[in-house]
Amino acid sequence: MARRTFSIGGVHPNDAKISRDCKIEVLPTPPTVYIAVAQHIGAPAKPVVAVGDKVKAGQVIAEPGGFMSAYIHSSVSGTVKSIGPRKDLSGNNQMVVEIAVEGDEWMEGIDRTDTLITEIPQDPKAIIEKIKLGGVVGLGGATFPTHVKLSPPPGKTCEMLIINGCECEPYLTSDFRTLLEKGEQVVVGTAIIKKALGVDKATIAIEDNKPEAIDHIEKVVAEMKAKSTDYAGIEVMSLMKKYPEGGEKQLIDAVMHRQVKSGGLPIDVGAVVDNVCTALAVYEAVQKNKPLVDNSVTVTGECFPRQANLLVRVGTPINYIIDFLGGVPEDAAKVISGGPMMGKSIANLEAATMKGTGGLLFLTREQTKRMPESNCIRCGKCADACPMGLEPFLLNRLAKAGNTDALEENAVQDCIMCGCCLYSCPAGIPLLDVISQARGQVMGIMKARAAAAKAAAEAAKPKTE
Amino acid sequence: MTTTIIWTIAIISGLGLLLALTLYLVAQRFKVVEDPRIELVEKAMPGANCGGCGFAGCHAFAESAVKAPNLDNHFCPVGGNETMKAVADILGYEIQEKAPMVAVVRCNGSCANRPKVNEYDGSVSCKVKASLYSGDTGCAFGCLGCGDCVEACKFGALSMDPETGLPVVDENKCTACGACTKACPKGIIELRKKGPRGMREFVSCVNKDKGPSVKKACAAACIGCGICVKTCTHGAIVLDNNVAYIDPEKCKLCRECEAMCPTGAIHGVNFPKPLDKEAVKARVQERQKKAREAAAAAANEIKKEENNG
Numbered sequence: 195m196a197r198r199t200f201s202i203g204g205v206h207p208n209d210a211k212i213s214r215d216c217k218i219e220v221l222p223t224p225p226t227v228y229i230a231v232a233q234h235i236g237a238p239a240k241p242v243v244a245v246g247d248k249v250k251a252g253q254v255i256a257e258p259g260g261f262m263s264a265y266i267h268s269s270v271s272g273t274v275k276s277i278g279p280r281k282d283l284s285g286n287n288q289m290v291v292e293i294a295v296e297g298d299e300w301m302e303g304i305d306r307t308d309t310l311i312t313e314i315p316q317d318p319k320a321i322i323e324k325i326k327l328g329g330v331v332g333l334g335g336a337t338f339p340t341h342v343k344l345s346p347p348p349g350k351t352c353e354m355l356i357i358n359g360c361e362c363e364p365y366l367t368s369d370f371r372t373l374l375e376k377g378e379q380v381v382v383g384t385a386i387i388k389k390a391l392g393v394d395k396a397t398i399a400i401e402d403n404k405p406e407a408i409d410h411i412e413k414v415v416a417e418m419k420a421k422s423t424d425y426a427g428i429e430v431m432s433l434m435k436k437y438p439e440g441g442e443k444q445l446i447d448a449v450m451h452r453q454v455k456s457g458g459l460p461i462d463v464g465a466v467v468d469n470v471c472t473a474l475a476v477y478e479a480v481q482k483n484k485p486l487v488d489n490s491v492t493v494t495g496e497c498f499p500r501q502a503n504l505l506v507r508v509g510t511p512i513n514y515i516i517d518f519l520g521g522v523p524e525d526a527a528k529v530i531s532g533g534p535m536m537g538k539s540i541a542n543l544e545a546a547t548m549k550g551t552g553g554l555l556f557l558t559r560e561q562t563k564r565m566p567e568s569n570c571i572r573c574g575k576c577a578d579a580c581p582m583g584l585e586p587f588l589l590n591r592l593a594k595a596g597n598t599d600a601l602e603e604n605a606v607q608d609c610i611m612c613g614c615c616l617y618s619c620p621a622g623i624p625l626l627d628v629i630s631q632a633r634g635q636v637m638g639i640m641k642a643r644a645a646a647a648k649a650a651a652e653a654a655k656p657k658t659e
Numbered sequence: 660m661t662t663t664i665i666w667t668i669a670i671i672s673g674l675g676l677l678l679a680l681t682l683y684l685v686a687q688r689f690k691v692v693e694d695p696r697i698e699l700v701e702k703a704m705p706g707a708n709c710g711g712c713g714f715a716g717c718h719a720f721a722e723s724a725v726k727a728p729n730l731d732n733h734f735c736p737v738g739g740n741e742t743m744k745a746v747a748d749i750l751g752y753e754i755q756e757k758a759p760m761v762a763v764v765r766c767n768g769s770c771a772n773r774p775k776v777n778e779y780d781g782s783v784s785c786k787v788k789a790s791l792y793s794g795d796t797g798c799a800f801g802c803l804g805c806g807d808c809v810e811a812c813k814f815g816a817l818s819m820d821p822e823t824g825l826p827v828v829d830e831n832k833c834t835a836c837g838a839c840t841k842a843c844p845k846g847i848i849e850l851r852k853k854g855p856r857g858m859r860e861f862v863s864c865v866n867k868d869k870g871p872s873v874k875k876a877c878a879a880a881c882i883g884c885g886i887c888v889k890t891c892t893h894g895a896i897v898l899d900n901n902v903a904y905i906d907p908e909k910c911k912l913c914r915e916c917e918a919m920c921p922t923g924a925i926h927g928v929n930f931p932k933p934l935d936k937e938a939v940k941a942r943v944q945e946r947q948k949k950a951r952e953a954a955a956a957a958a959n960e961i962k963k964e965e966n967n968g
Contacts, residue, residue, distance in 0.1 A: 285793030541792045624782040631790040
């Protein structure tokens with residue numbers, strides 16, 4: 195049988211999962227944490243603590259600042275030292291709550307034991323409320339508030355839940371280790387999300403470069419199915435290794451053979467996609483009352499002496515993690531937050547981790563060297579590689595000309611910034627850099643236009659009194 | 660032989676006449692009546708088609724100007740008052756003269772002042788660089804040095820200084836069209852009043868961070884200490900978001916703030932004489948000392964009166 199995968203584009207970068215055998219270790223709590231109030235897509239959360247307040251781990255320190263927003267909890271116990279701007283990974287100022295750590299006291303009602311609770315709540319509304327209170331956001335990278343995702347707009351029904359265990363980014367292994375070490379919890383989390391959505395089918399999709407994880411999860415699912423009917427309909431699916439399989443739209447294509455149209459959402463084709471770590475966070479929030487205050491981070495790179503998968507408290511300074519593992523190696527030229535394909539290089543090592551931080555990757559000068567840029571030779575490799583069916587060479591040219599109308603016509607807003615075009619370009623053109631900037635610009639224009647149209651519609655509406 | 664030549668000439672000439680007649684008739688039939696003043700106005704324009712006025716080009720400006728009831732919303736920054744006067748004469752409008760403007764780069768982050776903290780190897784474009792991160796220095800507000808402004812300038816007035824890594828404005832070429840201010844993703848270029856004989860005083864920094872972190876990033880940045888605000892006797896300087904701004908309308912070009920600025924973030928240009936920093940500083944300090952003493956004396960006076968009363 196042919197191995198399942200998505201239909202258009204994609205590349206095959208070297209796997210490089212050198213930290214795959216490192217068990218998840220718990221990183222000691224740092225002396226100070228810096229918790230950002232904007233750790234998710236949407237409106238930043240509003241701080242509800244004041245300087246000098248004593249907080250416990252798991253305590254709410256910021257409340258959602260709008261519909262599309264999430265709760266932020268303190269990841270440690272201690273005193274709030276300051277609330278103000280601090281430089282983030284990219285060196286730009288971001289609002290953070292600084293907490294000096296004192297002891298490790300947790301909020302009451304949080305179950306921190308390892309006992310597995312397989313019995314799940316039956317009321318979808320109660321589940322979604324608990325997920326919201328737990329501050330759970332999508333941990334696949336986009337940090338989309340999970341409670342919003344699990345409340346589909348009226349008129350749209352979900353047919354299948356897909357749990358994303360692809361981890362198609364080279365180097366990263368935190369999802370893989372989570373599947374191996376906390377597979378039971380992930381499966382329970384899957385059943386909870388399934389219940390919240392009210393769907394019959396759930397697929398845990400795993401790329402076939404992780405056979406151990408596939409075997410383990412299949413075994414766990416079979417065990418669970420024997421125990422309770424809540425687990426019926428959960429399947430494990432092996433997918434062919436190809437980048438970017440973990441992209442939401444690519445994964446839906448691979449699993450369901452359905453294509454999300456330009457500008458559409460997964461729910462339009464009856465799918466909801468959540469990452470395995472999100473499923474774990476949902477399990478902890480719903481079954482254990484434990485909000486999202488820590489996440490697993492892969493620290494890796496050929497030049498890094500000690501590979502590791504760490505369980506890190508949200509807000510831990512990057513340099514604290516690096517120092518714990520022995521400091522920055524001499525030949526490292528770049529530290530990347532995330533994987534080598536979609537990750538961003540870190541400009542400020544004093545910055546702190548966030549809920550969505552999945553990996554720290556150290557690369558040498560040799561590994562990160564950019565090819566000198568030369569002229570486009572019209573080979574079309576970028577168009578072949580683009581998993582969204584775009585024409586990166588064209589978008590690049592339009593972006594350089596600043597033609598935003600044509601960029602929108604050519605769907606620059608559909609770009610998922612996977613980097614396949616840049617990876618495949620033989621002329622060394624920084625396609626992704628230019629296109630992602632243009633994408634941001636065009637999306638800004640589209641948003642402003644939508645807001646203006648909405649305001650105009652409001653104004654045109656006859657006033658009813 | 661002769662007949663052939665004659666016939667050829669006759670046919671070609673006849674054909675020419677016929678086609679000319681057709682063209683003439685068609686032109687008459689489909690004639691677009693355009694206000695003749697549009698052409699006159701367009702001729703009076705500089706013809707740079709830079710878009711600095713906010714219209715698509717000189718023709719679009721002329722069309723709009725002819726239709727408009729007055730010239731309040733029309734100003735050609737390139738041609739300046741002279742052009743606008745000519746346009747007003749054609750259209751019979753009154754105009755108010757505007758002070759000539761010039762582009763001013765408000766960043767002191769030269770390679771010497773602002774050390775690099777990382778290396779940027781992405782696309783050589785300020786807007787791409789700004790979309791990726793804060794830049795290769797510790798300052799998240801200053802010049803990114805890729806020269807988007809130089810590319811945007813249609814008059815060749817901007818160039819990158821290889822020594823400082825900052826753009827330099829050629830005042831004689833700058834027409835204040837504003838293209839560079841729009842091209843700069845950090846918004847460091849400002850259109851300012853050119854000033855009498857080109858003399859002007861401005862704060863060459865836009866960093867909104869607090870003092871200590873600014874100082875770490877750049878040696879000649881505005882640290883928001885507010886000394887200039889206290890020095891200025893004309894109320895021309897405001898401190899907002901940890902960065903000072905000199906209002907060109909109120910500034911009297913006394914250069915006291917420039918002398919007093921501890922980091923040298925304030926620049927004065929085109930002054931005939933170089934600034935004698937120490938002398939001005941001594942003068943200001945003397946004045947401030949006197950003012951302090953006067954204030955103390957006044958306070959004492961009030962105290963005495965209170966005690967007596």
